[in-house]
Amino acid sequence: MSRKSFHIWLTVLQREYVTRVRRRAFLVATLLGPVLWVGLIAGMVLLTQSTESPAKVWVVDHDGLLTIPTDGEQFLPSCPSCYPDRSLLDYRFGRETKDVKELQREGFTCMVELDEGILQSEKAQLLHLEPPTGKTKRWMQRDLSQALERLKVREQSNLNYEDYLALKTNVVLLGIDITTGQQKGAGQGGLGFIFSLFMLTFVVVYGMHVMRGVIEEKSNRIVEVVLSTVRPGQLLAGKIAGIGLVGLTQIAAWALLSWALMLGVGMAIEQSSWMESWTATQGLASGTADFQTVLAAEEDLAFLLDINWGVMLGCGAMYFVLGYAMYAAFFATIGAMVEQEADAQYLMLPVMMPLLFSYMLASMTIDAPESTLAIISSFVPFSSPVSMMVRLPMGVPWWHVALSMTLLAGTAAFFVGLAARVYRVAILMYGKRPTFREIIRWTLRPDSGAL
Amino acid sequence: MATPVLHTQGVTKAFGDQVALSPLDVEVMEGRIVGLLGPNGAGKTTLLRMVTGITKPDNGELKMWGEPHHRKLLSRMGYLPEERGLYKSMRVAEQVLYFATLRGMNRMEAERDLKGWFERLEVEGWWNREVADLSKGMAQKIQFIATVLHRPELLILDEPFSGLDPINAALVRGEMLRLVQEEGTTLVLSTHDMGSVEALCDEVILLHQGRKVLAGPTDTVREDARRGRIRVVMRGNLMAFVAELGARAELLSKSTSQGKSNEGQSVHQIEIALPDGWPMPDFLSWAVNHVEVLEAVPLKLSMEEVFVQSVESAGS
Numbered sequence: 001m002s003r004k005s006f007h008i009w010l011t012v013l014q015r016e017y018v019t020r021v022r023r024r025a026f027l028v029a030t031l032l033g034p035v036l037w038v039g040l041i042a043g044m045v046l047l048t049q050s051t052e053s054p055a056k057v058w059v060v061d062h063d064g065l066l067t068i069p070t071d072g073e074q075f076l077p078s079c080p081s082c083y084p085d086r087s088l089l090d091y092r093f094g095r096e097t098k099d100v101k102e103l104q105r106e107g108f109t110c111m112v113e114l115d116e117g118i119l120q121s122e123k124a125q126l127l128h129l130e131p132p133t134g135k136t137k138r139w140m141q142r143d144l145s146q147a148l149e150r151l152k153v154r155e156q157s158n159l160n161y162e163d164y165l166a167l168k169t170n171v172v173l174l175g176i177d178i179t180t181g182q183q184k185g186a187g188q189g190g191l192g193f194i195f196s197l198f199m200l201t202f203v204v205v206y207g208m209h210v211m212r213g214v215i216e217e218k219s220n221r222i223v224e225v226v227l228s229t230v231r232p233g234q235l236l237a238g239k240i241a242g243i244g245l246v247g248l249t250q251i252a253a254w255a256l257l258s259w260a261l262m263l264g265v266g267m268a269i270e271q272s273s274w275m276e277s278w279t280a281t282q283g284l285a286s287g288t289a290d291f292q293t294v295l296a297a298e299e300d301l302a303f304l305l306d307i308n309w310g311v312m313l314g315c316g317a318m319y320f321v322l323g324y325a326m327y328a329a330f331f332a333t334i335g336a337m338v339e340q341e342a343d344a345q346y347l348m349l350p351v352m353m354p355l356l357f358s359y360m361l362a363s364m365t366i367d368a369p370e371s372t373l374a375i376i377s378s379f380v381p382f383s384s385p386v387s388m389m390v391r392l393p394m395g396v397p398w399w400h401v402a403l404s405m406t407l408l409a410g411t412a413a414f415f416v417g418l419a420a421r422v423y424r425v426a427i428l429m430y431g432k433r434p435t436f437r438e439i440i441r442w443t444l445r446p447d448s449g450a451l
Numbered sequence: 452m453a454t455p456v457l458h459t460q461g462v463t464k465a466f467g468d469q470v471a472l473s474p475l476d477v478e479v480m481e482g483r484i485v486g487l488l489g490p491n492g493a494g495k496t497t498l499l500r501m502v503t504g505i506t507k508p509d510n511g512e513l514k515m516w517g518e519p520h521h522r523k524l525l526s527r528m529g530y531l532p533e534e535r536g537l538y539k540s541m542r543v544a545e546q547v548l549y550f551a552t553l554r555g556m557n558r559m560e561a562e563r564d565l566k567g568w569f570e571r572l573e574v575e576g577w578w579n580r581e582v583a584d585l586s587k588g589m590a591q592k593i594q595f596i597a598t599v600l601h602r603p604e605l606l607i608l609d610e611p612f613s614g615l616d617p618i619n620a621a622l623v624r625g626e627m628l629r630l631v632q633e634e635g636t637t638l639v640l641s642t643h644d645m646g647s648v649e650a651l652c653d654e655v656i657l658l659h660q661g662r663k664v665l666a667g668p669t670d671t672v673r674e675d676a677r678r679g680r681i682r683v684v685m686r687g688n689l690m691a692f693v694a695e696l697g698a699r700a701e702l703l704s705k706s707t708s709q710g711k712s713n714e715g716q717s718v719h720q721i722e723i724a725l726p727d728g729w730p731m732p733d734f735l736s737w738a739v740n741h742v743e744v745l746e747a748v749p750l751k752l753s754m755e756e757v758f759v760q761s762v763e764s765a766g767s
Contacts, residue, residue: 015541221536228503228532
């Protein structure tokens with residue numbers, strides 16, 4: 001691209017960008033987005049608080065570390081005081097695992113498996129029929145940690161304070177859904193679904209912006225003036241880039257404002273009386289917990305701390321840019337073919353189909369993000385921007401992302417090129433809509449357009 | 452010999468089966484005002500779109516300032532198409548400056564010149580107003596400014612006066628003439644307003660069905676189109692004179708006014724078309740032998756009559 005061509009492209013881009021970001025609708029949407037986003041998370045917190053249900057735990061002590069046998073093949077904890085009575089948590093102990101049916105029949109909600117390995121690793125599996133709440137899980141971890149510490153202390157003689165500190169134990173329970181075998185909770189899937197929903201919305205909304213922009217230029221005939229200075233390809237590229245940049249600005253603004261809002265909400269919670277009472281109920285020393293501790297304690301929200309937000313936002317932005325570019329090319333072609341927006345309605349259906357299909361897939365793959373369908377759809381360029389966003393929070397091999405983006409980038413470049421060929425002829429056609437044969441001819445004859 | 456600003460040779464353009472331009476040879480010299488005329492569908496817009504780089508000719512040669520046409524030359528032109536609009540979401544000055552920047556003009560220079568244009572076309576108060584608030588006539592003036600702000604050497608205006616009231620049309624016309632006279636701008640004017648053509652154009656090019664049917668200096672074209680037509684005021688025996696005239700010349704009209712003569716004889720007025728081989732002086736020498744010729748003047752055709760006559764004869 002020559003310097004002059006670049007200048008023209010940049011001027012078009014600037015116009016498309018500036019005229020949109022200063023619209024009141026853009027400002028309102030940009031400011032309201034994060035409020036909705038933080039509201040969604042706050043809603044999830046309230047939901048988890050209100051749906052607290054009692055947990056009945058089957059503790060399988062394979063190596064007899066924490067239990068002693070009684071008559072009638074019953075087992076009791078060797079440290080009963082380590083498991084205080086709580087209305088929301090009830091323990092039963094044994095040496096044998098139970099299958100799903102047994103657990104269900106006997107009313108257990110989850111099962112913890114312990115063996116000698118826990119003394120080193122301090123990790124154990126929490127197989128659940130129903131995932132425990134964050135508070136219940138925290139209680140379990142603290143009870144088991146205390147029981148193990150007692151065991152370790154009992155085996156020592158002449159214990160000094162440093163030795164005691166070395167014996168301090170913090171058991172971590174790894175939650176696994178016993179029926180699906182999925183280690184991750186629903187949180188990541190839900191987050192991925194929300195991201196994919198945002199992606200779908202952004203691609204469609206900004207793609208439609210491109211279409212409307214093209215229709216506006218065509219219907220008010222300004223395009224002829226513009227094309228006497230700017231190549232059709234430059235105009236289209238500037239338009240797609242400028243409007244895409246508006247989308248990126250909104251994404252960046254949402255990310256920044258959400259982060260600031262979360263920070264504000266966190267600080268407000270930390271300084272509230274609610275924090276004091278929460279700290280007390282968790283058995284923590286006053287002033288030792290912060291907002292992150294609250295999040296970490298909530299099973300349904302703790303995953304938010306594990307998410308690599310940089311990767312999520314970076315990949316999200318890249319998928320938006322590439323996916324939007326591809327769909328914007330389709331929308332621009334439709335815009336060039338019609339003279340008013342009403343005429344574009346039925347032409348939009350074939351463009352919307354792959355996006356809607358990938359949205360349906362996204363909703364199906366929340367529960368099975370590693371299914372073959374989910375993986376394939378995250379490679380297919382028409383669905384990958386939406387489908388990959390569902391998989392990303394669960395952790396995806398880097399080469400999956402690289403391959404998916406490469407395929408998407410190649411396809412987007414191909415379709416933008418084709419769209420430019422159709423656009424430059426169709427944009428000046430009035431009174432007659434191009435036929436399918438004409439469109440094919442224009443795409444095959446690149447020399448049939450402007451100077 | 453000076454290099455023409457625009458020169459086409461054998462240029463053709465077809466859209467599918469429909470021929471928009473048959474091989475076309477056109478020449479526009481620097482500093483001239485050239486009227487591009489023709490009925491709807493004659494190929495005017497197609498030719499203008501080629502000149503402004505929007506479409507390419509299928510065949511033939513298109514030269515601008517002696518060079519084969521290329522995009523770098525587009526910034527030396529200003530084009531105001533017949534169907535024109537403005538971006539409704541932009542402010543007036545911002546929009547004009549956008550076009551000036553696209554055409555390679557420095558922003559500060561453009562702003563300075565724009566202020567001058569706003570004053571000359573009396574739109575000073577509209578600098579920061581929304582385009583959506585403009586009346587049709589006001590929008591026309593803004594579009595004209597957007598076309599000329601970057602000081603084009605070739606100005607192509609398609610129906611520049613449509614939507615303008617007579618006062619504003621005169622204002623714009625005055626600015627067009629100033630550009631030609633003071634800055635040496637070449638002006639191609641495509642219009643159906645034949646009054647403007649007569650008033651402004653040094654030359655005309657008339658297209659019909661993609662072909663050039665007439666071209667040349669406006670006065671010459673009008674003179675040529677006269678085709679020997681004259682008006683004769685005479686006294687004498689009209690019936691005998693017409694009979695004598697017979698097939699020598701075509702009688703276009705005749706009328707008689709009573710009581711105009713001192714001698715009580717009627718005065719007749721006839722319009723006739725003399726054939727090519729019978730010039731007006733020869734006709735008069737012949738006529739005085741039959742009637743008393745009081746007055747004989749060549750009939751001057753309006754551009755509208757030239758237009759209609761040329762299109763009709765081209766069609767037949």
